[in-house]
Amino acid sequence: MIGRLKLLLRGDADRVAESVSRVGFESVAQFSLIILIGAGLYGATLGLWRGPLQAFYTAIKFPLVIFLICLGNGAINGMLAQILGSELSFRQTTVAILMSFAIAAIILAGFAPLTLFVWFNAPPLESKDAILGHSVMLLTHVFIIALAGVIANRRLLGLLRKMSGSEKVARAVLFSWLAGNLFLGAQIAWNLRPFIGSPRLAIEFLRSDPLRGNFYEAVWRALRHLFF
């Protein structure tokens, strides 16, 4: 397991490509476990500012978002990989995407002590600067999650380059996967909100109406309020 973690982080495309080519239940189980632990750990630090119960809820929901994205986009990602000429099978596609999420989860777990330190120094919920504390936590997590995502996708690009043998195909496949995963991921995260927890709302696993409204309509409404 430790060997697998090191291999993933080093991004040795030859060896990673070899392990993805020999895809089996073991790889899927290992990557899933890494995501469960890494993203769960980081998720706990994400919700901690609002309270221990929110930390517990977010530790469950953060890996859940990743698994739901893999599940929802599994078929279309496999089809796009084949149409765009990567020669990856459906199983290899699933494992490659799980692998990139596993890399992100390891990086996020590595940042967990740092986010704990930020939480320790942020104005707490009870203070008059609670809004500032919420904003600091939000921006810190957005930055760290984005960083982990960028690094994981660079590793994935290296793997795709190796497996497809073409820079152009690798970029096209990565772009199509990213577009689909971000599009669905934003909505799933919206449905499973809250993650950090709003200072003014009660702690809950899901909002009372999780399936009401969607992320993109909310963004559109916010833009309209801002500009019109």
Added chain:
Amino acid sequence: MNTSPTQSQAYKPAPIPGRFAFEPMPEGASPPLVIEALLKYPGRIIHELQNNWRAALPLWLLSLALLGMLAYGVVVGSFSGGTQLWIAPAKIAMGTTLSILICLPSLYIFTCLSGIEAQMRTVTGMLFAAVGLGALLLIGFAPIAWIFSQSTDSVAFMAALHIGLWAIGIMFGLRLLEGMGHLLGGSARNHLKLWSVIFIVVSLQMMTTLRPIVGTSDRFLPTEKKFFLTHWAETLRMSQQKNDR
């Protein structure tokens, strides 16, 4: 002594490496092989339709197109629920069939204008393949569409999402026709691009003619005639008014 190729010999263009390699399918046409060929080796489909024509392949392709559209239609209908669960798939499958029928003659004429050496049956099979690939991708997009259909009550948003996903699917499908043009000796590619625009416009108008597909109505078909751009503008305006209230 060299012999010149005879008329009866199968058409064989210069080999192209990769996805559009013009080569035979391994063991005829079975659904998994057809799906694999559509996704990975579309050149094989073109080869079979041109050089090794059997009715089974175009039939599989058409079945795939219609079953895919029916399956995606159920997801479209799940937004409104009730009778739309069967009305939406029925209308989408019907609209697809009618669009194929309306556009097939012009596709054949445009392939001839492009200098492509293909028979009507090859062109028909290729159109089925293009729509089949689009339908296959829509099945892949179905979980995304379902999540959004359960999370919003905006007809305009859902309609835009379905059109966007359909556009991605059909874009890949229509690339097959360009591949056919390339493999079968087409010299003027712009004709097929122009035909692709015609097919997209016909399909969009067809879905407006068969409305409502996303929303609900007391009638199966509308009594009022409308162009799709007018219909979209009205739907957007109504959605805006609903949001403002």
